[in-house]
Amino acid sequence: MxxxxxxxxxxxxxxxxxxxxxxxxxxxxxxxxxxxxxxxxxxxxxxxxxxxxxxxxxxxxxxNPESQGLAGRATLCKELGISVRTFDRLWRARATNGHPSFIRRLGRVMYWHHDQYVQWYRDLQPAEPQPRRGRPAGRRNDPAGYAYEGDPRLALARQVIADHPDARTTDLVQILQDRTHHTWARSTWMHILKSARQHPEG
Structure with a gap:
C-alpha cells in the first residue's frame, strides 16, 4: 500500500x-x-x-445504500403502500409523469432520493378521491346531473384531455391509470373520459 x-x-x-x-x-x-x-x-x-x-x-x-437518504423499489413500495407492478408502471411512464431519476444503481438495483420520491408520489396523486358525484353512467333520466358530475376524477380527465389533445382514448386511459396508481378499472376511465368530452366545462 x-x-x-x-x-x-x-x-x-x-x-x-x-x-x-x-x-x-x-x-x-x-x-x-x-x-x-x-x-x-x-x-x-x-x-x-x-x-x-x-x-x-x-x-x-x-x-448500506439506504443509509444515505436513498431508497430502493422494495422500500418505497412498502412505505407508500403500492405494488411492485404499479411502481414499475410509473417508472415506465416517466416521460409523461415526471418520475424522478434514480440516483445510484448497483447492478440491476436502482436507488432514488427517498424524500424526493415520496414528495413526487404525493404530488402525483389527485386530491383525495371521492367516489362519483352526480348520477352514475348509464342512468340517463336521473335528475342528479350528468355522469360523474362533481367527481374529482372528471376534473382530472378534463385536464389530461387538455394536456394531450391528440392522444387516443386508450392512451389517455393509460395516463390516468398511471397518475392514480391503477385504483380504478380501464372501463371506469372510459366512462369518465366520455363524460369529460361531453361536458368539457365543470
Missing amino acids: ITIEGRAVLSRQDIHTTYGYATSALERWWSERDANGHPPAILLNRTMYWDQEAWEQWDHWRL
Whole structure:
C-alpha cells in the first residue's frame, strides 16, 4: 500500500487482499461507475489506485445504500403502500409523469432520493378521491346531473384531455391509470373520459 500526496491509496490488488472482494467484482463495479458512483482512479505507472478513505466510504454506502437518504423499489413500495407492478408502471411512464431519476444503481438495483420520491408520489396523486358525484353512467333520466358530475376524477380527465389533445382514448386511459396508481378499472376511465368530452366545462 502506498501514498500519493500524503494520502493512502489502494490498488485493485490491495482491495482484493485487504477486503477479500473478487477481482471480477471489483472490475464490474469500476465498469459501472457512471451509475454506481464508484470513486475515480489515479493512474500511476500504468496501475490504477483509489483514495483509501473515499473507497471505504463508497464501499460502506454500497453495503448500506439506504443509509444515505436513498431508497430502493422494495422500500418505497412498502412505505407508500403500492405494488411492485404499479411502481414499475410509473417508472415506465416517466416521460409523461415526471418520475424522478434514480440516483445510484448497483447492478440491476436502482436507488432514488427517498424524500424526493415520496414528495413526487404525493404530488402525483389527485386530491383525495371521492367516489362519483352526480348520477352514475348509464342512468340517463336521473335528475342528479350528468355522469360523474362533481367527481374529482372528471376534473382530472378534463385536464389530461387538455394536456394531450391528440392522444387516443386508450392512451389517455393509460395516463390516468398511471397518475392514480391503477385504483380504478380501464372501463371506469372510459366512462369518465366520455363524460369529460361531453361536458368539457365543470
